Amino acid sequence: xxxxxxTGLGVVSPFxxxxxxxxxxxxxxxxxxxxxxxxETEGFRxxxxxxxxxxxxxxxxxxxxxxxxxxxxxxxxxxxxxSRVERAEAALVVGxxxxxxxxxxxxxxxxxxxxxxxxxxxxxxxxxxxxxxxLGNALGLEGPRETVVMACSSGAASVALAADLIADxxxxxxxxxxxxxxxxxxxxxxxxxxxxxxxxxRPFDRDRRxxxxxxxxxxxxxxxxxRARARGARIYATLAGHGMTTDAYHVTAPHPDGEGMVRAxxxxxxxxxxxPKAVGYANAHGTATPQxxxxxxxAIREVFGPGQLLVxxxxxxxxxxxxxxxxxxxxxxxxxxxxxxxxxxxxxxxPDPDVAFDCVPRVxxxxxxxxxxxxxxxxxxxxxTLLFGRA
Amino acid sequence: xxxxxxxxxxxxxxPVTGGREHVxxxxxxxxxxxxxxxxxxxxxxVDETEARRLSRICQLSVAAARIxxxxxxxxxxxxxxxxxxxxxxxxxxxxxxxxxxxxxGPGGLSALLFPNTVMNTxxxxxxxxxxxxxxxxxxxxxxxxxxxxxxxxxxAVRAxxxxxxxxxxxxxxxxxxxxxxxxxxxxxxxxxxxxxxVLLESLDAAEARGARVLGEIAGASWRAIRARxxxxxxxxxSRAIAAALDEAGATSGDVGxxxxxxxxxxxxxxxxxxxxxxxxxxxxxxxxxxxxxxGRHAGLGALAVAAAALDDASGGPALVxxxxxxxxxxxxxxxxxxxATHDV
Numbered sequence: 001x002x003x004x005x006x007t008g009l010g011v012v013s014p015f016x017x018x019x020x021x022x023x024x025x026x027x028x029x030x031x032x033x034x035x036x037x038x039x040e041t042e043g044f045r046x047x048x049x050x051x052x053x054x055x056x057x058x059x060x061x062x063x064x065x066x067x068x069x070x071x072x073x074x075x076x077x078x079x080x081x082x083s084r085v086e087r088a089e090a091a092l093v094v095g096x097x098x099x100x101x102x103x104x105x106x107x108x109x110x111x112x113x114x115x116x117x118x119x120x121x122x123x124x125x126x127x128x129x130x131x132x133x134x135l136g137n138a139l140g141l142e143g144p145r146e147t148v149v150m151a152c153s154s155g156a157a158s159v160a161l162a163a164d165l166i167a168d169x170x171x172x173x174x175x176x177x178x179x180x181x182x183x184x185x186x187x188x189x190x191x192x193x194x195x196x197x198x199x200x201x202r203p204f205d206r207d208r209r210x211x212x213x214x215x216x217x218x219x220x221x222x223x224x225x226x227r228a229r230a231r232g233a234r235i236y237a238t239l240a241g242h243g244m245t246t247d248a249y250h251v252t253a254p255h256p257d258g259e260g261m262v263r264a265x266x267x268x269x270x271x272x273x274x275x276p277k278a279v280g281y282a283n284a285h286g287t288a289t290p291q292x293x294x295x296x297x298x299a300i301r302e303v304f305g306p307g308q309l310l311v312x313x314x315x316x317x318x319x320x321x322x323x324x325x326x327x328x329x330x331x332x333x334x335x336x337x338x339x340x341x342x343x344x345x346x347x348x349x350x351p352d353p354d355v356a357f358d359c360v361p362r363v364x365x366x367x368x369x370x371x372x373x374x375x376x377x378x379x380x381x382x383x384x385t386l387l388f389g390r391a
Numbered sequence: 392x393x394x395x396x397x398x399x400x401x402x403x404x405x406p407v408t409g410g411r412e413h414v415x416x417x418x419x420x421x422x423x424x425x426x427x428x429x430x431x432x433x434x435x436x437v438d439e440t441e442a443r444r445l446s447r448i449c450q451l452s453v454a455a456a457r458i459x460x461x462x463x464x465x466x467x468x469x470x471x472x473x474x475x476x477x478x479x480x481x482x483x484x485x486x487x488x489x490x491x492x493x494x495x496g497p498g499g500l501s502a503l504l505f506p507n508t509v510m511n512t513x514x515x516x517x518x519x520x521x522x523x524x525x526x527x528x529x530x531x532x533x534x535x536x537x538x539x540x541x542x543x544x545x546x547a548v549r550a551x552x553x554x555x556x557x558x559x560x561x562x563x564x565x566x567x568x569x570x571x572x573x574x575x576x577x578x579x580x581x582x583x584x585x586x587x588x589v590l591l592e593s594l595d596a597a598e599a600r601g602a603r604v605l606g607e608i609a610g611a612s613w614r615a616i617r618a619r620x621x622x623x624x625x626x627x628x629s630r631a632i633a634a635a636l637d638e639a640g641a642t643s644g645d646v647g648x649x650x651x652x653x654x655x656x657x658x659x660x661x662x663x664x665x666x667x668x669x670x671x672x673x674x675x676x677x678x679x680x681x682x683x684x685x686g687r688h689a690g691l692g693a694l695a696v697a698a699a700a701l702d703d704a705s706g707g708p709a710l711v712x713x714x715x716x717x718x719x720x721x722x723x724x725x726x727x728x729x730x731a732t733h734d735v
Binding site: 043044092096097105108109112113120121122123124125127128129130132133134136137140141142143144145146147148149150151157161164165167168170184185188189190191192193194244245246247248249250251252260263378379380381382 | 473478479480485488489490492493496497500501502505506508509510511512514515516518519522523524525526527528529530531532533539543546547549550552568571572574575576577612613614615616617618619620621717718719
């Protein structure tokens with residue numbers, strides 16, 4: 001079985017373009033959740049989100065999400081220093097949900113209101129696979145190409161699926177990540193489910209009231225470890241294992257015992273051939289809904305034991321970025337290993353007594369961790385755990 | 392690496408709904424294309440609660456998955472994975488959700504409809520219905536989604552990551568989507584709707600439980616050919632076909648039949664022919680385009696694999712091939728049931 005190295009990182013986040021801006025924001029504990037400017041919010045209980053600031057670049061003929069994806073993917077590929085030939089053979093796996101829906105919504109809204117809508121997006125440009133088409137064409141990626149839609153675990157799933165392609169010997173290199181722009185449907189939907197907090201979210205706080213939405217993109221370059229070493233690539237971390245499971249319980253709610261989450265984490269440990277005590281940090285799914293945080297904390301405790309590792313939720317700073325979340329959090333986890341600093345849980349004032357972990361409230365913590373996990377869970381009971389090790 | 396066999400099939404399409412015997416009868420018949428699934432096709436396949444609560448596309452998926460499991464003689468339970476391909480997802484629910492807001496503001500939003508706006512809603516409903524608790528993937532792709540799902544599932548079983556996987560796809564086609572596609576300048580083609588799954592298992596696992604093997608997926612590969620987004624490429628060199636044949640230990644001259652993705656989109660159909668000509672020359676095995684009878688949808692991948700597995704007349708392994716505008720293409724090498732258990 002081939003081992004997997006992480007050799008390139010690229011990010012577009014509510015802190016701006018670039019991995020450096022992302023890590024600076026996370027490690028400083030800055031909360032980027034603010035009043036929404038992109039879409040109308042009149043009449044909704046929650047009117048805040050973590051938007052990507054202006055300056056992402058790219059042609060305005062592309063969707064906002066495509067521009068996120070292109071900027072993050074380009075940074076990751078350049079960071080990895082792949083040649084044109086290596087790119088051409090690389091796999092591309094994109095986690096996506098909203099596609100170019102933001103632009104399609106604008107058109108549909110105008111059409112509904114009877115005004116002359118702006119130029120119409122093609123139906124296919126609104127679908128999740130649009131990003132992979134754009135990236136593949138613009139970046140010269142001609143290996144296996146996939147778009148995985150697993151709701152809020154899509155970004156993490158993309159990394160896991162890309163790792164499988166390398167482990168199986170199908171390719172030596174893969175570009176994997178997730179992307180989502182804020183959309184009206186997503187914002188309205190979570191409002192309808194009453195899962196949004198009117199104030200910036202507070203994961204693992206006793207008084208948490210729901211999640212905050214965010215947007216962004218993150219991509220990683222994964223590579224056969226031996227090949228990466230042979231070409232002298234910078235190795236940020238290894239992807240030591242991963243687990244993907246399904247609750248098969250409810251369309252939106254997690255299994256009350258978190259048994260699917262437990263299996264995902266246990267599978268990642270098993271594939272990495274690691275004991276639970278080897279893991280020092282969990283970048284939690286940590287949405288700040290009362291239900292998720294309680295069940296996730298219980299699941300982490302069942303696998304790793306109470307208090308055995310640091311747990312934090314970077315969603316407290318950049319919101320829940322949907323299909324991008326798993327990839328953004330994978331990058332945060334890798335950078336925590338690289339910098340030996342665990343990012344904090346912002347806005348955490350009163351830790352929930354039912355959460356048996358140090359959730360790193362408000363201030364980042366120096367912590368030389370050997371292994372760390374990143375959890376992502378999505379609608380449909382879709383659970384993904386990525387397990388990274390220090391290079 | 393495990394050998395991967397097909398032990399069940401379930402399809403819900405315009406002209407055929409059922410398992411292996413229904414597929415066999417369909418293949419032996421002829422007729423005009425039937426692109427829509429009659430509502431009566433779902434009778435007895437979804438219960439009253441599901442009929443009330445699940446969207447139609449989810450019902451199509453649940454029904455086909457149940458047929459495939461029954462055809463395989465495998466009960467729902469632990470150890471089962473699910474890989475679903477889809478091109479459009481639940482467009483009908485998405486538009487209903489949005490229209491609720493546009494008509495009545497925030498008060499018009501339906502919390503029940505919202506999950507259906509995410510394309511993994513069919514996987515969620517199907518995983519619950521058949522208790523699939525291992526990996527559950529939804530792969531979104533134009534044209535090739537069903538074939539891609541089967542190729543990805545094949546890789547998972549071959550590598551031992553899961554014991555059994557329901558793999559296939561589902562698409563719904565209705566007047567709203569037809570109008571959106573036409574208004575958006577989508578290429579003309581024969582579109583249909585339906586769902587189809589095959590159950591994939593390792594040969595060892597299938598033999599251990601005495602399963603009736605339909606055939607073997609001896610090679611599976613997917614790659615991209617250079618093309619502009621939604622466009623047709625100039626390059627016709629297929630690394631996917633070469634890789635799938637190589638994995639199967641076969642050569643281009645061995646291929647007995649090709650199940651193609653042609654659907655009446657002229658430029659794309661001609662591109663597929665150029666790809667096949669270059670990959671298989673000098674051989675020119677006979678071809679079958681199932682979309683001519685069902686319309687193109689993501690459930691066709693499973694129907695094509697089952698058809699290839701049931702083809703006793705072909706002189707060699709079959710190639711199930713699909714290529715999409717934009718360049719994603721998939722190649723599956725399928726041996727029929729006799730060869731699946733005795734060859735290699």
